[in-house]
Amino acid sequence: MSLTLWLMEGLSSQRDIISSIKTFWEKSFCNKTFINKTSKSLTLIASHRNQRNEILSLADIALIEPREDAQRFQFIVDTVEEYGVNAIHAGRNPQWFESHRAAIEALGVSLTTGATDANSFELADDKVEFAAYMQQHALPVVASVQINSADQLRDEIAQNRQLPQPARLCVKPVTGIYGMGFWRFDDSANPMAAFTHPDNRKVHPDLYLHALAQQGEFAPLVLMPYLPGPEYSVDMLVSKGKVLAAVARRKEGSLQYLEQSGEAYQLALRCAEVMQGDGLINVQTRHNDDGVPVLLEINMRPSGGIGYTRHSGVNLPGLFALFTLGVLSAAEVTEIAKNSFSPAVVRPLTEAVLYSATLENSPSNKVNA
Ligand SMILES: Nc1ncnc2c1ncn2[C@@H]1O[C@H](COP(=O)(O)OP(=O)(O)O)[C@@H](O)[C@H]1O
Ligand SMILES: [Mg+2]
Incomplete structure (x- = not known):
């Protein structure tokens, strides 16, 4: 059998x-x-x-x-x-x-599927709605303003410049994946910077606004303060909103530090619970200017980097399999995940x-x- x-x-x-x-x-x-x-x-x-x-x-x-x-x-x-x-x-x-x-x-x-009903996916897919929902639950999340037109973005940028201490601003699509469309606005960026060094993700706002104004159908954007980091990506095995096992990856340059404690880790767990995750899911946070982690997004599915967490001794996909097949109970999964963890540093390769x-x-x- x-x-x-x-x-x-x-x-x-x-x-x-x-x-x-x-x-x-x-x-x-x-x-x-x-x-x-x-x-x-x-x-x-x-x-x-x-x-x-x-x-x-x-x-x-x-x-x-x-x-x-x-x-x-x-x-x-x-x-x-x-x-x-x-x-x-x-x-x-x-x-x-x-x-x-x-x-x-x-x-x-x-x-x-990652959750137990369709609502969680709808919330997770819309980064503005997700942020509002986190706020309702008193969880720190990146301040997110929805932008529906190039004119609105121009006004927001102009208003920010008038502030005694203007925020460093950035944008991403309201619905998106793979970090596509994330750009930082920088008044001192060389006009060619976005073309010569696209990986830096810096663009002069005038250039961005120029391109945006030419766009036919407007895909809504999220305008946010730029968060300096570090960034955390927390992979979890969740059962009907209860986190059974988790490993955090703190991203510093090209290295990732595997951890199982700390403020960002705890915040990610609370987010998964509030969102009623179910299965292998992922929450991302970044530290703000005050050094406090705030939520960026939740992916109600396994992250691209879930396999890396294995190097901590905690095999999340393996635990998921034995749990979903009824071989291990929730309490056993939690116990194994706690006892088998040891910190590790990994470097992703292609x-x-x-x-x-x-x-x-x-x-x-x-x-x-
Ligand atoms: N407010 C922000 N400050 C700094 N970096 C950000 C901010 N928002 C997003 N990023 C960067 O962009 C990446 C993609 O954003 P994210 O919210 O994870 O969307 P997705 O992965 O769905 O494209 C993040 O991993 C992070 O490095
Ligand atoms: Mg992401």
Whole structure:
């Protein structure tokens, strides 16, 4: 008998999540840590819309997902039946999964989307609404003004310049990902700076406003004070709003320091609780000018860097798998996460992996073989 966990399409960390779960399972059972917990083996299914063989090849079974929403439910029904799936982890389309939660759970599987209802995703996706919600709950969050036109932004910048102590301002899209569209305004920036050194993210406001005014449909922006940092990215395993395990990554230059305490860490945990997270999620904070951490955003999904946290001894994807499959209780997860942590410093690298054009673990290939 086998316990079957299905990781549906996620972001690039889906690969790290699969390998973390496999390592954790093997290690746990080799160490005989959980020898009395289950005699079953683990089957990992991974699926993706695209031919992401570098991800899919790591699982025991690889499936290609249908592209259309309308075909997804039947695909889930068929897969659950064929492989006896016990638990599904949804990486994309959380709103769709939430609207089908009852029907999916009725198939006898547990479903993890990052939250327990669609509202949390809506709040998390809109950085202005998220900030307002955090304020309502008395959690410190970056002051966020929504900008709906180039003229409004011009006025805000002009008003800020009149202040005795003008704030350093920056913007990002109200809905966004990957840090795309984040820019700092700098009156002393060389007009070419944004083109010659885009990674510095500094732009002369006049130049930005000029480009913004040409834009057809206005995508709303968040105007914020620039926070000097350090920045924290806190990865967590949460069960219905209760944080079971967490590791913070303090980002300093190209290094990340893995921690499990401190003001930013505690703030991130409170945010996850207020947002009623469920599963592997991530909260980001940055220290303000007074050295106090404030919330930047919550991602109700695993972060791109979740795999790095493994170097602290706490394997969050592994704990998630054993928890969602019912092998470990909430109390056991918490205990393991506390006892296995030790601080570590990591340096993310980009690496190349072999990409095989065929998937040995794809059922369609097995039929052909
Ligand atoms: N107010 C701010 N001050 C300084 N840096 C910021 C601020 N807002 C965002 N950033 C930087 O931009 C990055 C992306 O912002 P974030 O809120 O995480 O949005 P997303 O990751 O969804 O694009 C952050 O990781 C941080 O480095
Ligand atoms: Mg972010």
